[in-house]
Amino acid sequence: MSLIELKNISKSFEQKKVLDRIDLSIEAGEAFLILGRSGAGKTVLLRHLIGLIHPDSGRVLIDGKDLNQLDEQELVQTRLKFGVVFQNSALFDSLTVGENVGFALIQHSALTKAEILPKVHTALEMVGLEGIEELYPYELSGGMRKRVAIARAIIYRPKIIIYDEPTTGIDPISVDKIVHLIQDLHQRLSITTLVVTHDLDVGLKIAQRVAFLLQGKIIFEGNKDDLQNPERITDPRVVQFIQGSSSGPIKEMEV
Ligand SMILES: Nc1ncnc2c1ncn2[C@@H]1O[C@H](COP(=O)(O)OP(=O)(O)OP(=O)(O)O)[C@@H](O)[C@H]1O
Ligand SMILES: [Mg+2]
Numbered sequence: 001m002s003l004i005e006l007k008n009i010s011k012s013f014e015q016k017k018v019l020d021r022i023d024l025s026i027e028a029g030e031a032f033l034i035l036g037r038s039g040a041g042k043t044v045l046l047r048h049l050i051g052l053i054h055p056d057s058g059r060v061l062i063d064g065k066d067l068n069q070l071d072e073q074e075l076v077q078t079r080l081k082f083g084v085v086f087q088n089s090a091l092f093d094s095l096t097v098g099e100n101v102g103f104a105l106i107q108h109s110a111l112t113k114a115e116i117l118p119k120v121h122t123a124l125e126m127v128g129l130e131g132i133e134e135l136y137p138y139e140l141s142g143g144m145r146k147r148v149a150i151a152r153a154i155i156y157r158p159k160i161i162i163y164d165e166p167t168t169g170i171d172p173i174s175v176d177k178i179v180h181l182i183q184d185l186h187q188r189l190s191i192t193t194l195v196v197t198h199d200l201d202v203g204l205k206i207a208q209r210v211a212f213l214l215q216g217k218i219i220f221e222g223n224k225d226d227l228q229n230p231e232r233i234t235d236p237r238v239v240q241f242i243q244g245s246s247s248g249p250i251k252e253m254e255v
Contacts, residue, residue, distance in 0.1 A: 010056050012056060032193065036196075146178055150182075159192060210226075
């Protein structure tokens with residue numbers, strides 16, 4: 001049994017089919033990359049995993065449990081297996097960094113404030129930002145906000161961490177720091193890691209296994225080595241994406 005299984009998932013918004021019969025399995029402990037152009041449906045796919053979006057057809061299984069068959073409380077428990085670093089960091093602007101990082105514990109544990117504080121400190125330390133508990137998100141750079149979002153995601157010691165475009169809009173030095181942080185957390189916490197990005201370089205530094213989403217379908221799935229050896233790739237669309245070429249079978253409008 002895989003930790004995460006998508007079975008024949010389809011999802012449309014109005015007339016547009018965003019996910020088209022997706023099958024995907026992610027094993028416990030692995031670092032997995034979902035690649036795709038902007039608008040390909042990567043975020044929509046992630047939101048299915050935590051039950052924020054329900055598929056039109058198909059099933060999502062986490063630890064063997066079908067999300068559709070869980071009651072509200074079981075769904076909350078299942079969501080707590082995930083730490084999610086959302087695309088825009090999604091920090092609460094009116095809360096301090098400390099309150100943001102401690103949010104899941106404040107909401108979902110019986111711990112007191114005094115018990116939560118050292119956990120917040122440790123989580124911030126793990127992302128290299130100790131001592132900024134009292135600052136507000138607007139006082140942070142984009143790279144720091146991202147790291148605070150990562151601290152918030154790991155505080156509950158989730159089984160799975162999802163990073164949605166973890167490096168978009170961040171300067172190259174901060175990108176490198178975040179990539180190292182993601183690699184480090186994957187190893188230190190033995191946490192199953194799912195990264196979604198259109199940035200091939202970043203994705204391949206983090207993941208061992210890769211799926212490529214195009215026009216609602218996974219058109220490539222394999223190991224990182226397969227993607228880095230052009231002779232192993234048979235689909236010219238995948239080759240075009242890897243080469244970052246504007247000419248090829250993928251046209252401008254196709255995502
Ligand atoms: N709630 C929604 N209602 C209608 N359409 C939606 C909704 N959510 C997503 N879409 C559409 O689904 C498609 C895929 O969106 P999604 O955000 O998953 O793309 P993405 O691959 O994450 O792109 P990016 O790399 O830019 O983040 C887009 O065409 C988007 O407009
Ligand atoms: Mg997205």
